[in-house]
Amino acid sequence: xxxxxxxxxxxxxxxxxxxxxxxxxxxxxxxxxxxxxxxxxxxxxxxxxxxxxxxxxxxxxxxxxxxxxxxxxxxxxxxxxxxxxxxxxxxxxxxxxxxxxxxxxxxxxxxxxxxxxxxxxxxxxxxxxxxxxxxxxxxxxxxxxxxxxxxxxxxxxxxxxxxxxxxxxxxxxxxx
Numbered sequence: 544x545x546x547x548x549x550x551x552x553x554x555x556x557x558x559x560x561x562x563x564x565x566x567x568x569x570x571x572x573x574x575x576x577x578x579x580x581x582x583x584x585x586x587x588x589x590x591x592x593x594x595x596x597x598x599x600x601x602x603x604x605x606x607x608x609x610x611x612x613x614x615x616x617x618x619x620x621x622x623x624x625x626x627x628x629x630x631x632x633x634x635x636x637x638x639x640x641x642x643x644x645x646x647x648x649x650x651x652x653x654x655x656x657x658x659x660x661x662x663x664x665x666x667x668x669x670x671x672x673x674x675x676x677x678x679x680x681x682x683x684x685x686x687x688x689x690x691x692x693x694x695x696x697x698x699x700x701x702x703x704x705x706x707x708x709x710x711x712x713x714x715x716x717x718x719x
Contacts, residue, residue: 544575550587577617585622661689670710691716
């Protein structure tokens with residue numbers, strides 16, 4: 544079982560509700576055991592404790608749930624962030640999030656594979672994809688290039704039937 548949670552969706556304006564949502568989430572995962580809880584943008588929940596009382600309560604609740612008195616069974620946690628430097632140090636202690644895997648930007652070959660997968664969903668003219676400069680682009684960036692190219696092409700050719708995106712629009716999108 545796999546539960547995906549975006550950090551901000553657990554945050555509510557009422558005192559104690561966010562903590563209750565976290566406890567309920569962990570209980571649900573325990574009931575579905577074995578289960579993986581995936582926290583996307585975990586930095587939005589677990590930034591360093593300090594002057595923000597709300598943030599402190601959330602971090603404390605998560606720490607308690609991670610290694611509290613109650614066994615969490617076969618519930619495994621994965622947290623994703625692009626701001627690891629902002630996470631509370633207590634999260635990185637062994638038994639909590641003790642393995643860190645850095646996912647770097649794709650190399651040229653990997654970027655090309657991502658591009659091929661993204662462009663397979665849109666009508667496009669055939670051209671040599673390797674001619675595009677996809678260096679220093681993440682998978683999300685490459686997906687955005689394809690969407691932007693489609694929008695640029697559509698704006699200029701709205702009345703054309705059987706429209707296909709040409710290389711020009713992909714290049715323009717990358718440059719943009």
